[in-house]
Amino acid sequence: MRRGLLDIRPLRRSPTFRTLWLGTAVAAFAGQLTIIAVLYQVWEQTGDPLMTGTVGLVAAFPRLAGSLAGGTLADTYDRRRVLLGADFGQILAVLGLALHAAGLLGGVEQTGPVLLLVAVNAATAGMGAAARRSMIAPLVSRDLLPAAVALGSLTFHAAGLVGPALAGLLLGAWGLTMTYTLITACAALAFAAVLLLPAVPPPAGRGASRNPLTMTWEGLRYVTRPGAIRGAFGTDLFATLLAMPVALFPMINDYRLGGDPETLGLMASAMAVGGTLAGVFSGHITRSQRLGVIQMAGAAAWSLAIVGLAFGPGLVSVMAALAVAGAADTVSVIARGALVQLRIPESRRGRVTAVDDAIAVAGPDLGNARAGAVASVLGAPAALALGGxxxxxxIGWIFWRNTALRRFRRSDAADEDDMP
Known part of the structure; x- marks a missing residue:
């Protein structure tokens, strides 16, 4: 039984990783608050599911650009310095949202400034995520990498469990300005945690003299070549681009659950409940050999849960489908993250981790934009069922075609470091 529980040895054995993990948890909490606050604000301003989907679209491309730039910077400069700069940019972005909500940056009913600040926040978050995630491997031993990935996933889902519900309560009781003010304080705490970390320089010989665009292209070329990593990323892209439901939460909340901000927050929290439970019992995943098969199974279960959400008639069925989706997503994310971290060599860790982050975050943003566009024409149930x-x-096509992913084992060695 204990072997199936979350493996916390990375926290016990590496105080530096523990500091990084705590700062990541606070940053994840701030991110969850921001998602619900922005969706609620844009829905209140427009009442249009296409506009709530546009929030994801506005965030997706800056997040993608920020992640790719951050990955190259993380393979070139001290990763701690890169992360500090990115976290400071996020502080400015969420502070701007608070000032706008207070009427100090234009009219509070104007959506344009909100979308602009969302884009800035997404770009800096992407840059920081690439540096943050590429710092994990130097801080823990190889045999503990899957457990460290699982701990990171757990912080995201635990923040998702508390953050959206708290956001709904704050929005209902205190309004947007106070919610954004709390987010700004959380961003400042995450920045303070990074200040406590030691320098994490790039691998020897990887100085700043190389062309950044060439380095970024090398990272993209690596993840698109045939193999397990391409299959892992492709599986996640199918699940997120086609079956992402978050942009439809306000619409489902209005039409099925009464439209209160508290129930809107509970929808996201339901996903986090499933995700958190799966994270607590992630020991079976991190100790398993067949990470590729586990990832594909989790992604398939996620897709089935989204189809179930399409036909859920009331509160209980909606929350149950979202909880199952959250658990399946956690299983898939932990398996994919462990596979990627085990497979890549240190010299390209920042760039490949950046692509991983771009797919994990920008993919859902684009998926939310797709869902909002389809729902504006066909309605939310059709958008969810069709996408799932x-x-x-x-996912079935990748399972059939990608034998490297299907046969991948935890004990497989990392690729040889053949990239310049």
């Missing part, structure tokens, strides 16, 4: 079904088809 197509996602299952795509």
């Amino acid at each position: 079904g197509l996602s299952l088809v795509g």
